[in-house]
Amino acid sequence: MEFRQIQYFLMLCDELHFTEAANKLGISQPTLSQQIRVLEDELDTPLFDRIGKKTVLTEAGMLFQQYAQQIVHQMENAKLSISDLMHHHTGTVKVAVYSTDLDNRLIPLLVDFHKEYPKTKIQIIPSVDILNEVLNNEVDIGIGLASIEDHRLHKTSLYTEGYNLYVNDQHAFSQKKIISPKELSTLQMVMYPKGFIGRDLIDTWCEANHVSIQTIMETGSATSLIKLVQENIGATIQPSQLIDYYRETGVTSIPIKDAPTRELGIFYRKDKYLSTAAHSFIIKVVALLQKT
Incomplete structure (x- = not known):
């Protein structure tokens, strides 16, 4: 044969x-x-x-x-x-990330990684289907919800965070210390489209809390959503740590009572060969995000 x-x-x-x-x-x-x-x-x-x-x-x-x-x-x-x-860490490391709100958090890591492995190309690929992309060997590494379970994967938990409400500084709610779930129903929202993991997580939480949110605009980019909040088009619900990367932007982040939460993890196939550079990338992600 x-x-x-x-x-x-x-x-x-x-x-x-x-x-x-x-x-x-x-x-x-x-x-x-x-x-x-x-x-x-x-x-x-x-x-x-x-x-x-x-x-x-x-x-x-x-x-x-x-x-x-x-x-x-x-x-x-x-x-x-x-x-x-033979080629001293040449090649490509492909990393699927389920939400674009992680982009800014990874920038310092990418700079550090490039200095250590200048010959290795790295691709950060936004995705809503990370599990299958990892299992089908379309990417080397996935960063997404740690609740993903599959015996074929090696997984390391990174951190857990809640979701906050983001409003324009001039919004009537901007001085509130906390928002109740029912108050969300009164707001005009800008959100991810349905089918995005972050949106589906929020919709599931809303259903459990008998909350109905109304969207005026939907986009797949966290940066775009924050920009729409800056322009006072609407409010949005995003991970609480996202505000750390949008300081002095005219946006206020307000905790939600009994907020939805997400736990992020990094994972890859157990039977997949990962280069030295890919393993180093994983170590750097764990060191960076487990501190946040």
Whole structure:
């Protein structure tokens, strides 16, 4: 069995069409068919059923697909490990972050990281689907809700914080020391769109507290939401520590009674090779955010 045959097999699993799979592989359709037959002969069982113009995986094919994916994944780990050794920390570290309100908190860390690993490219990718991106090896590291549970992940908790109400300094509520949940219903809000984890967390809390919030505008950027509060378009509900990065902006942060909270964590696949630079990044994130 050759590694390229496994790659051919997995491409056909994705496409379930010999011609399309062959085109993506850059080989002829007869070559792909012949290599799949060789694989099936070696395993002594059909991996695909050809039903008219349709191609479907057999039960044996579905089982072999799981092992084939692991083989390819381990080969990628081996290549990354050797590249890390030979090229002195070149390469890319991809980090999915579920909320843009973390961007400013990570800037000092990114500066420090670049000084230590100037040849390593780092990508901070805002995401609302961090768990699947980590599990599907689309990113190396995820920073998101620590409540995520999966036996395939290694996870370290970072910190827990509550949510505050953010209003313009001239707003009628700006002098309040604390806001009750019911008072939120009277406000015009600017918020993340539904589907964002932060918004879903707040909506779940509102439902539990019999609170209905009314949004006048929605955007996926914490910076944009704070700017809208500055312009007195509306109020917003954001993590309490966010105010530390918007000092002297004309915005007031007010605690909410029995506020929703979030616990953040950093996680990655247990079976994924992480470069020395990636491990260093994780250590720096833990050292920075566990203090906050």
